Structure formats: structure tokens, C-alpha cells
Amino acid sequence: MDKQRTALAYEKHADTVVRAAWHFTGDIHTAQDCAEEAFLRFLSQENISEEKELAWLIKVAVNTAKNIAKSAHRRKTQPLDDTCEKGDSDEHTLAKRAAARAMLSLPEKYRLPLMLHLAQGFTIAQTAKALGKGANTTASLIRRGKKLLQKAYEKEEL
Numbered sequence: 001m002d003k004q005r006t007a008l009a010y011e012k013h014a015d016t017v018v019r020a021a022w023h024f025t026g027d028i029h030t031a032q033d034c035a036e037e038a039f040l041r042f043l044s045q046e047n048i049s050e051e052k053e054l055a056w057l058i059k060v061a062v063n064t065a066k067n068i069a070k071s072a073h074r075r076k077t078q079p080l081d082d083t084c085e086k087g088d089s090d091e092h093t094l095a096k097r098a099a100a101r102a103m104l105s106l107p108e109k110y111r112l113p114l115m116l117h118l119a120q121g122f123t124i125a126q127t128a129k130a131l132g133k134g135a136n137t138t139a140s141l142i143r144r145g146k147k148l149l150q151k152a153y154e155k156e157e158l
Helices: 003-025 028-043 053-070 071-075 082-086 091-105 108-119 124-131 135-155
Strands: none
Touching: 003 028, 003 082, 003 108, 028 053, 053 124, 091 108, 091 135, 108 124, 108 135, 124 135
16 A cells, blocks of 8 residues: 555544544553554555545554553553542543543443544444444444443542
């Protein structure tokens, strides 16, 4: 694949791919590394159509994030954000962190559809296409995910 096509894909999809990986890692820097890995692998792929490139990039970044999350080193370390959190008293920042923790606590099958639909503003049809699932399945995942997210957020705020 040529570098120009990869650069265009990066401009269009980098934020979405990083956010998708972030929902699995909980750490923005690790998520950026996962997205970088996805784009590096994309560079060597020649048979990915333009319509499927976002889904492919998200899948690779999420799988990389899952592998990192399972690694022994990751289980033995704690992100710096968690240690700094206790000294932060800004209500808005605390609410954002509670929402992020609530999202990260959801089962994997709900996390990505919710992130694409709520955070990225994708329609259900666009989300379904990006995930390679049917529209009705995606709508059900989003609806159930919203209920679980609300419950998880209420727990986080306590």
C-alpha cells in the first residue's frame, strides 16, 4: 500500500482509532501506541477497501490493546493518572473520570459500540458498518450498553 493512502487514512481515522484503543487500555499513551501499531500494519496491507479501512484499523488497535492489557508487565503497574486522581478536586474533572471509569468497567461487547455511537457521533448504521455487525444487533448492544453505563456511572459517583 502506498504511503499517501496511509497518510489519508491516518488523517481521517486517527482520533477514532485512538479512542477505541483507549476504551480498552484506560491510558491515552498506551492507546496512542496501539493506534500507531494499527497504522503501521495498515501500511503493509494491500487488499483493504476504503469502506472497510476504519473497521480494520479499529479491530487491529483493539486487539493490540487487549494483548497489552493481558501482559504481565501491565498487570504489575499502575497508570500515573490513578495516583494523581486523589489530589484533584475539580468537580467537572472528577465527573469526567467517573464517566471514563464507568465506560471502562463495561463488558467489551458494549464498550466499542457505545464509544463509536456516543463519543464519536456515529449513527447506528455507521457503527454497525464499522463493527461488521447488523444494524439491529448494533442497536441492541447500544441500548443495553447505555443501561449498563448508567448503572456503572451511578456506582462510580457514590
